[in-house]
Amino acid sequence: MLKYLRLLLLPVNLVYALAIFVRNQLYDWGVLKSKRFNMPIICIGNLAxxxxGKTPTTEYLVTLLHNYKIAILSRGYGRTTKGFILADETASAQTIGDEPLQYYRKFKNVTVAVCEDRVAGIQKLKSTHEVILLDDAFQHRRVSAGFNILLFEFDKLRSFQMLLPAGNLRETFSGVKRAQSVLITKSPKQIEQQQKEHLLGKLKLKSHQNFAFSHIGYQTLRSLYGDHQLMLQKNLEVFLLTGIANPRPLSHYLASQQVKVRHFEYPDHHRFTEQEIKQLIQAFEEHPLANKIILTTEKDAQRLLDGKLRDLLLNLPVYYLPINIEINVAERAKFDQKILDYVASAK
Incomplete structure (x- = not known):
């Protein structure tokens, strides 16, 4: 069914492709203006x-650049507010979005802000910060970032991809030329050289463009409403709640740990309702085993911290699974150093 729907959307794809091509060309020619700032601006984005993996990549950069005064600027996808907002102790997933809230809760020495107009947001942050990280802004060409890190998911890069609306590409692969570094995420820990060469051949990188492969590092489970940590145990019954774009790597990881999973799956950035959480709780409480938990991702956890949903889950064993990116050893030093050199020179 999906295959035929994509075929029906192909004429729309041609219109979309033409519009994107013309827009990018107008920026490349200088007809549409991009604002460049006299400070280090790093954009983390993708074509699909x-x-x-933009969130763990942004967190990786925060750790790498810990000696600098950093601000993270996001549009705050899924928030119910508008305009420029600085994250503070009153922030919630509704006011700033789940990913910015995750950054704010995780990094106390980093400024987190949201603004749909990135130029305006940078103007408000530039005088008090040394580096600004733009989360998901590769297509926001009104800002000319000094350093662009473009992400590709390993499995998706291996397969044929189409432009929106028939596929999931925001723009064609020619957009790779605007990136200084390319990071291929969610890769296997061991990649054959032939596979690497095939993928890099699809990207057609220039000599000045850096690349690296990374894989997901899964951490110890942490209690959402307390300080307790938990190791996954064989035959543990896991009631998994997700609202992320691609839960397959997580599902594969849990399967590798030999836990039993009942998955409550929703679309990316889904705003969980009371009824949905009550259904989850009912299924959890009706299950006869005592060795059971409710598990979610760190990003989804941010949407379970507010008011009524928190009250429903507070007395249950609810955990989230933090992740990070682990860049392959052979490429990590070069990948890191190029970013550090850019920040030092731009600053």
Missing amino acids: VGGS
Whole structure:
């Protein structure tokens, strides 16, 4: 069914492709203006819609650049507010979005802000910060970032991809030319050289463009409403709640740990309702085993911290699974150093 729907959308794809091509050309020619700032601006983005690992990559950069005064600027996808907002102790997933809230809760020495107009947001942050990280802004060409990190998901890069609306590409692969570094995420820990050469051949990188492969590092489970940590145990009954773009790597990881999973799956950035959480709780409480938990992702956890949903889950064993990106050893030093050199020179 999906295959035929994509075929029906192909004429729309041609119109979309033409519009994107013309827009990018107008920026490349200088007809449409991009604002360049006299400070280090690093953009983390992708060509496809969702699921490429922008959040853990942004967190990786925060750790790498810990000696600098950093601000993270996001549009705050899924928030109910508008305009420029600085994250503070009153922030919630509704006011700033789940990913910015995750950054704010995780990094106390980093400024987190949201603004749909990135130029305006940078103007408000530039005088008090040394580096600004733009989360998901590769297509926001009104800002000319000094350094662009473009992410590709390993499995998706191996397969044929189409432009929106028939596929999931925001723009064609020619957009790779605007990136200084390319990070291929969610890769296997061991990649054959032939596979690497095939993928890099699809990207057609220039000599000045850096690349690296990374894989997901799964951490210890942490209690959402307390300080307790938990190791996954064989035959543990897991009631998994997700609202992310691609839960397959997580499902594969849990399967490798030999836990039993009942998955409550929703679309990316889904705003969980009371009824949905009550259904989850009912299924959890009706299950006869005592060795059971409710598990979610760190991003989804941010939407379970507010008011009524928190009250429903507060007395249950609810955990989230933090992740990070682990860049392959052979490429990590070069990948890191190029970013550090850019920040030092731009600053």
